[in-house]
Amino acid sequence: MRQRLIWSCVLLLLLANFYTWRGVAARAAGQPTIHFLNVGQGDAILITSGDRQVLVDGGPDNSALSEIGRIMPTGDRTIDLVILTHPHADHVTGLFSVLERYRVNEILATFVEYDSSLNREWLKAVSQSGARLNYVDPADDYRFNNLYIDTLLPLTSSAQSADINDDSIILRVGGDRSSVLLMGDAGFAVEDSLLNIYPGISADILKVGHHGSRYGSSLNFLQRLNLASAVISVGPNSYGHPAPDTIDRLNQVGAKLYRTDQSNTVQFNL
Numbered sequence: 001m002r003q004r005l006i007w008s009c010v011l012l013l014l015l016a017n018f019y020t021w022r023g024v025a026a027r028a029a030g031q032p033t034i035h036f037l038n039v040g041q042g043d044a045i046l047i048t049s050g051d052r053q054v055l056v057d058g059g060p061d062n063s064a065l066s067e068i069g070r071i072m073p074t075g076d077r078t079i080d081l082v083i084l085t086h087p088h089a090d091h092v093t094g095l096f097s098v099l100e101r102y103r104v105n106e107i108l109a110t111f112v113e114y115d116s117s118l119n120r121e122w123l124k125a126v127s128q129s130g131a132r133l134n135y136v137d138p139a140d141d142y143r144f145n146n147l148y149i150d151t152l153l154p155l156t157s158s159a160q161s162a163d164i165n166d167d168s169i170i171l172r173v174g175g176d177r178s179s180v181l182l183m184g185d186a187g188f189a190v191e192d193s194l195l196n197i198y199p200g201i202s203a204d205i206l207k208v209g210h211h212g213s214r215y216g217s218s219l220n221f222l223q224r225l226n227l228a229s230a231v232i233s234v235g236p237n238s239y240g241h242p243a244p245d246t247i248d249r250l251n252q253v254g255a256k257l258y259r260t261d262q263s264n265t266v267q268f269n270l
Helices: 002-028 064-071 089-101 117-129 188-199 219-225 246-253
Strands: 034-035 045-049 052-056 077-083 103-110 132-135 143-144 147-153 169-175 179-182 203-208 228-232 256-259 267-270
Touching: 045 064, 045 147, 052 143, 052 147, 064 089, 077 089, 077 143, 089 117, 103 117, 147 188, 188 219, 219 246, 246 256
Parallel strands: 052 077, 077 103, 103 132, 179 203, 203 228, 228 256
Antiparallel strands: 034 045, 034 267, 045 052, 143 147, 147 169, 169 179
């Protein structure tokens, strides 16, 4: 009787171990998901693929932290990659608290220079964080489980733009089902460059550049992408974002429009 009880306990432990590791393996191979976080007037995008996480920008304050904590597994305090598209306050400010709360393995930044007190503070925080700092090069792309991240712009040979918005890191990310083009705060000129350098570029989902500014998302650009959906990350602002002209162009190409100020955090499986 005692021997039977011992063997029953061993069997239960083996079964528990099997199902635990099967669950870990399933999560590790999970479907990539992109979350456009509601952070007000700014950008913060969390991309997950099983047990791997990538954060693109951090928003204008610490509000991204609660959304990140809700999405990431309990107890997970590691972010594999943080990408700062450009060091304006509405993209970088929230990353300070991310560096304090999470262990970040790598940070990808634009190589262009931007002299501001906030950017100097950010570079100091990065150097103290222990994260590996890498500068964008379109030759370097990333793979995390079923997720791919292709860096498209800026080219390392590019001259620095007069407006750092146009030096935003442009990314195409996706999984087995769909792709997303992340435009940072880039405008018309960058869209034209993108079409010239990558003439066959397409995307199922567009993160609309510069919070829906009237100076981005040209009709020609939108038509070439063959979009199904578009996301505008926006909050209360004095800039007129999103511009009626931009919304009209998105409607003309039949893109289903999502806005973080209306839909809260917007999520797509990729």
